[in-house]
Every structure is written in structure tokens, then in C-alpha cells.
Amino acid sequence: MKVLFIGGTGNISSASSRLAIKKGIDLYHLNRGSSNVQIKGVKTLHGDIKKPESLTVLKKHNWDVVVNWIAFTPEDIEKDISLFKGKTRHYIFISSASCYQTPLNYPIITESTPLCNNLWDYSQNKIRCEDLLQQTYREEGFPITIVRPSLTYDTVIPIAIGGFNEYTTADRILKGKEIIVHGDGTSLWTVTHSDDFAKGFVGLLGLTQAIGHSFHITSDEVLSWNMIYRILAESLGQEAKIVHIASDFICTVEPSFTGTLLADKAESVIFDNTKIKTFVPDFKATIPFSLGIKRTLKWLDENPESKFINPESTEKIERVLNKYHSIYE
The missing domain is CATH 3.90.25.10 (UDP-galactose 4-epimerase, domain 1)
Known part of the structure; x- marks a missing residue:
């Protein structure tokens, strides 16, 4: 399986990169080359996702999965849709659990908990990104999955x-x-360790059943x-x-x-993690x-x-x- 991580060397994504390599995934990172983090087995493509003129390196590739770890605004998502429509079988957007209803009407969060947070621009923009992706999935079949981490650390x-x-x-x-x-x-x-998050996340890569769905992954x-x-x-x-x-x-x-x-x-x-455990039965935070x-x-x-x-x-x-x-x- 050929997978592209946009980012891939951050606090959350490094653990997922390491686990993907361990599982034999053909993993590429697209980054600017400014990170000091080196992950053995990863192939690096140099480019800035925010500068389309630097992305000619992507033209010769098709992907089984593309994951954007560093998209924060609808403009970022619009660029990704343009870049990867017809070029990937699966696109995963890293959203945020802060998108869930704030304040909550019910304290146990499932993926069906409403998305509504009018107190934080960061969360509002992530919700707008999700809305755009869901619309593009419904209308054009763009193969999306949304993942919402919550206070994940390494x-x-x-x-x-x-x-x-x-x-x-x-x-x-x-x-x-x-x-x-x-x-x-x-x-x-x-709070969730990145190594635990990675167990659930890597299990979603290329999972056809996950297309169109949203997941949170927590301890x-x-x-x-x-x-x-x-x-x-x-x-x-x-x-x-x-x-x-x-x-x-x-x-x-x-x-x-x-x-x-x-x-x-x-x-x-x-957080109720029933859904991620159903789709990725091996997932367990330890x-x-x-x-x-x-x-x-x-x-x-x-x-x-x-x-x-x-x-x-x-x-x-x-x-x-x-x-x-x-x-x-």
C-alpha cells in the first residue's frame, strides 16, 4: 500500500509513521525538509503543500491513501481536493475533537455528537473543513475519512x-x-499517547469500509x-x-x-471509542x-x-x- 503523509514528523504523526513502516506500508512524507525528525524507511518528497508551484514532484504519483496532518482551513482542503481528486483511493483529514458540541448537552461523546464550537476559530475552521469534505464526498465521490484526535501527546x-x-x-x-x-x-x-493513537489510525489506512465515516481515537x-x-x-x-x-x-x-x-x-x-474498535478490532490503548x-x-x-x-x-x-x-x- 502506497501512502502519502502531508507532514508526518509531528507530535502525533511520528508514531503513526513509525507504525506504518513497521507494518510494511510504502510510506512517503511530503514536507519542506525543515524537520530534524528522521524516520527510518520513510521516503521523503520535498515540497510545501501551501505552495502549489513546489509540488511538481507529486505529478508522477498515484496513492492508495493521502493523509493531511496539517490542514486547518477550508482553503487548505480546496487545494487538497484539486491536487488529489482522481489521484488517491482514500483521503484522510486530521480534524479535532474540539469540534464537538461546546458546551456539551450530554457528556459521553460519540461520533454522532453534534459539531458546534463557536468559542474557538481553530475548531470552527476544522468544522468547515469537515463540511466541505463531506459535501465533496456526497456530490463527487471524493473518498474521505475524518479523524478527530483529542489531546494526544508524545x-x-x-x-x-x-x-x-x-x-x-x-x-x-x-x-x-x-x-x-x-x-x-x-x-x-x-489524554492519549501517540503510540496508542497510531494503533487505531494506521488500521484505518486504505480501509474501504471507513470511507465517508468519521472517527475519534482516544484512550x-x-x-x-x-x-x-x-x-x-x-x-x-x-x-x-x-x-x-x-x-x-x-x-x-x-x-x-x-x-x-x-x-x-x-x-x-x-469518549466512547466503540466505533474505532469496531472498524479496527485490534485497537486498544495500553x-x-x-x-x-x-x-x-x-x-x-x-x-x-x-x-x-x-x-x-x-x-x-x-x-x-x-x-x-x-x-x-
Whole structure:
């Protein structure tokens, strides 16, 4: 099976690339050649998906599957449809679980949960991408599958504030500084290791039955945010100095946190993975957060240049903490 990943060396996609190679898939990456990540067995095509003039390398290829890991707007999707219509048997779009109804009317999420998130431009654009792809599938038979990851990690720290591509909150924990946990920390969430995500995702590649369908792929482990932050702190060998602050308060003081909180992580969600397990029977998430985060922290220790402590985030965290303490203490 000949597969093209647009991207393929990121936090989520690297694990899927490694597993695809392990399963004998003839995998190509299309990228600009700027990534330092090298995955043995992958064939690299150099080009920028946002610059059509650089994509002449694609003209001689037809694909069994094309996966775009880095499409975010309907304009990106329009370019892909133009490029790959008649050139691939299966096209997979990486959407986001943040597209699901926000706030939820029912806390258990299935693929039939409505898509509606008016609080975050990122999610709205992903929904528009999905709508365009579904329309093109219905009207023209373009062979699509939509995949919605949710807070998936490998080389990033999956927390709500001061994490992901930052080491800001981890550094605060190591230095014994206060950290913010939104709400009272008892709302529920799921974090998924990229190696687990890959088991479900690679199983969808070229799966004819999956055409026209949407899937989320997550762990079945459900943790409170208190537990997520405490496990992180324990893995760093420290005790977290948690300050619980209401999400509404945080976003009033720092509106830039609205996307990650009010539009995504402020309330409990539980993902029902029945559908992906039905289509990919071998899929089972086996990496608990207590193990996965240790692997992430080990990788960060081995790649200290990735321990980015964001001064802007630090200022925002301090501003929220100072405002909170000035009112309530």
C-alpha cells in the first residue's frame, strides 16, 4: 500500500509513521525538509503543500491513501481536493475533537455528537473543513475519512495552561511555584499517547469500509485534571502547588486562554471509542498517563532545546494568580 503523509514528523504523526513502516506500508512524507525528525524507511518528497508551484514532484504519483496532518482551513482542503481528486483511493483529514458540541448537552461523546464550537476559530475552521469534505464526498465521490484526535501527546506535555509545546508549567513545578488548575480540578478528561493513537489510525489506512465515516481515537483512561497535574508533578519528582481558579475568571483576566479552556477543556468529556474498535478490532490503548508522561519527560531531558519556557505564558499565569489572590485573599 502506497501512502502519502502531508507532514508526518509531528507530535502525533511520528508514531503513526513509525507504525506504518513497521507494518510494511510504502510510506512517503511530503514536507519542506525543515524537520530534524528522521524516520527510518520513510521516503521523503520535498515540497510545501501551501505552495502549489513546489509540488511538481507529486505529478508522477498515484496513492492508495493521502493523509493531511496539517490542514486547518477550508482553503487548505480546496487545494487538497484539486491536487488529489482522481489521484488517491482514500483521503484522510486530521480534524479535532474540539469540534464537538461546546458546551456539551450530554457528556459521553460519540461520533454522532453534534459539531458546534463557536468559542474557538481553530475548531470552527476544522468544522468547515469537515463540511466541505463531506459535501465533496456526497456530490463527487471524493473518498474521505475524518479523524478527530483529542489531546494526544508524545513529545509535548498535555495540560491546559503552560504546556503542550511549552515547558512553562513543568518548570514552575520544578521550582516550587504555584500553578493554575482550572475549576476545582474534578472535571474529567482523557489524554492519549501517540503510540496508542497510531494503533487505531494506521488500521484505518486504505480501509474501504471507513470511507465517508468519521472517527475519534482516544484512550479509555479517564482522569480528573487534579490527577493529570499531580501525576505530572510526581513524574517530575515534585509536589504540585495547585491553585484552583474558575475558568470564567481565568479567561476574563486573560482572554487568550478562552480557546484552550472555555472552548475545550473546562468541562468533563468522556469518549466512547466503540466505533474505532469496531472498524479496527485490534485497537486498544495500553499506555496509562502515569507511564506515558514519564516517557515524554525523558524525551525532553534528552532534547533540552525543546524545553521552551514561554515568557508570555509566564506573565499571563502570574497576572491571573495575582488578580485571584488580590480578590480572594
